[in-house]
Each structure stands twice: as structure tokens, then as C-alpha cells.
Amino acid sequence: MTGGLEYALIAVAALWGAAAGALLPRAAHRFAVPAGEEWRSACPQGHPLAGWLGPARCRACRETPYGTGAGTASGTGAGAADGTGAGPAYGAGAAVPVTVTALVCAALAAATGTRPELAVWLLLAPAGVLLATVDFRVQRLPDPLTLPFAATALALLGLTALVPEHAGEWTTALLGALALGVGYFVLFLINPAGMGFGDVKLALGAGAVLGWYGWPTVLLGTLAGFLCGALYGGALVVARKAGRKTSIPFGPFLISGAFTGLLIGAYTA
Structure with missing residues (x-):
């Protein structure tokens, strides 16, 4: 494999990995529960989550600042909505x-x-x-x-x-x-x-x-x-x-x- 093709392949693979990694936070949040408990089906504020893949953000929370309700009780809130329209983040980030x-x-x-x-x-x-x-x-x-x-x-x-x-x-x-x-x-x-x-x-x-x-x-x-x-x-x-x-x-x-x-x-x- 020539040098140019090798570097291109590595770059494409890295881009694929970054795109796939960006879809993992929601799944990690839903699966990361102690043994014996059901998988999470809601954000820390109690809003139902749609799907398993994607960023750890809840659209229904964009008008509800963290610091009240279930977000405070869970200890996983990460601040209010950031203006993206996707709502505040919960759990760990995507970085x-x-x-x-x-x-x-x-x-x-x-x-x-x-x-x-x-x-x-x-x-x-x-x-x-x-x-x-x-x-x-x-x-x-x-x-x-x-x-x-x-x-x-x-x-x-x-x-x-x-x-x-x-x-x-x-x-x-x-x-x-x-x-x-x-x-x-x-x-x-x-x-x-x-x-x-x-x-x-x-x-x-x-x-x-x-x-x-x-x-x-x-x-x-x-x-x-x-x-x-x-x-x-x-x-x-x-x-x-x-x-x-x-x-x-x-x-x-x-x-x-x-x-x-x-x-x-x-x-x-």
C-alpha cells in the first residue's frame, strides 16, 4: 500500500471513528445502570429518551434549567440549555x-x-x-x-x-x-x-x-x-x-x- 493511500485510509478510519463515537453518549447513559436495574429510559429530568444512539442531550429539557427536580436529585445535570436547541447535556460528554x-x-x-x-x-x-x-x-x-x-x-x-x-x-x-x-x-x-x-x-x-x-x-x-x-x-x-x-x-x-x-x-x- 502506497504512502498516500495508507494515510488516506487512516484518515477515513479516524473520521468514521469520530462519527461513531459521537453516537455513543446516549447509549452509555442508558446502559450505565447497576446490575439488576432496568436500562434508563429517561433523561435526569424524567423526560422520555428517543432512541439509543446520539448525543446525551434532551430536547424537552431546553426550557428547564438543571438545578431543580430530578436533575438535581440524580447529580448528573450539566447546566442549562446552551442555545443549540438540543437542550442541556446530561451524563458525560462526547469528547x-x-x-x-x-x-x-x-x-x-x-x-x-x-x-x-x-x-x-x-x-x-x-x-x-x-x-x-x-x-x-x-x-x-x-x-x-x-x-x-x-x-x-x-x-x-x-x-x-x-x-x-x-x-x-x-x-x-x-x-x-x-x-x-x-x-x-x-x-x-x-x-x-x-x-x-x-x-x-x-x-x-x-x-x-x-x-x-x-x-x-x-x-x-x-x-x-x-x-x-x-x-x-x-x-x-x-x-x-x-x-x-x-x-x-x-x-x-x-x-x-x-x-x-x-x-x-x-x-x-
Whole structure:
């Protein structure tokens, strides 16, 4: 791939990532609830939310300043309407998901090049960022995200295997999903307090994308996830912000490890 084409591909991937990341705040707000609770269906002021994708803004709130009613009780209000007609923001802003998703997609494009599996990685990347965001906030990996993530990964990779010039194998993607899922399930049985069942379901999707590039990539991505989690937990203990038995969300590190393994697998394929 020539230099000009490579830079253009990376730029397009980054733009796609930024656009997709801008659609994540509302979904993150709706999914980020503690285990056992229903997904949010209203803004902090109690107005019904339409749809799952888009900015975290409520049009019905544009005439209602935050600081009264449910907005104060929730603690998530972010000021009055800003004059855009979209109403005041609630929850976290779009800057982080936009930036992170754009960087992730750009890195995937740089590592994968013009091979057809790049389209799969770019479609899955926003879902991975959303999953990491929700788990980091409330230590929960929603079934409506984890299970479709794994199924979509396997389905899209199955189609990609029919396209010329791909660099992976669908069989190892399927076996990787099963192997990682079973491995995490065993860890869940051994230590349910340290490994949630949501992590087991997420491992199916992670194993699929890593398995596409072979077993060394599965091993690398798995070890990278545990290493990232251990370093984060150790840093919290050293900073005295957590104890040795403090529960931390593992989903973001499982995804980070899979992303690391995928980058290296794609680059070396």
C-alpha cells in the first residue's frame, strides 16, 4: 500500500471513528445502570429518551434549567440549555468516546491496511468502546451488547473469509471464541467474586477477533488483558484508592488486551 493511500485510509478510519463515537453518549447513559436495574429510559429530568444512539442531550429539557427536580436529585445535570436547541447535556460528554474511538479506528487501519477484515474491525470498534465505558462506570457488561458483539464478529468474519486477500481464518476465529469463553467460564467458577459472567460473554467476542489471526494472537491478547488489569489494580493499591479485595471492572482490560493483540496480529499477518 502506497504512502498516500495508507494515510488516506487512516484518515477515513479516524473520521468514521469520530462519527461513531459521537453516537455513543446516549447509549452509555442508558446502559450505565447497576446490575439488576432496568436500562434508563429517561433523561435526569424524567423526560422520555428517543432512541439509543446520539448525543446525551434532551430536547424537552431546553426550557428547564438543571438545578431543580430530578436533575438535581440524580447529580448528573450539566447546566442549562446552551442555545443549540438540543437542550442541556446530561451524563458525560462526547469528547472522550469521540477521541478514543477515532484513535482506535485509525490504529486498526494502520495495522490492517486494505485487507477486507478492516471493515469488520471498524464496525466492532465503537461497540468495544461502549462496552468498556459502561463497565468502567458501573461494573456491568450488558447482554444486549456482549452477545450480539460475539455473534456479529463471527458472522462478519465468516463473510470476510469468502473475500479474496483476507489474512485470517474463520475456523480459528470460531475456536478462539469457544476457547476464550470456556477459559473465562472456568475462572468465573473458580472465583465468581473476581470474574463476572458478563466477562465470560465478552470473552466470546474477544476470542473471535483474536482467533482470526491465529492462536499466538489469542494468547497475546489474553495475556495483555490480564497484564493491563493487574497493573491498574496494583496502581490503585499503591495509591491507596483500593484494597487487595476491591472489585474492579475487568471488561475494559479484556477489550484493551484484545485490541493490543489484534493490532499486533493484523500488523504481522
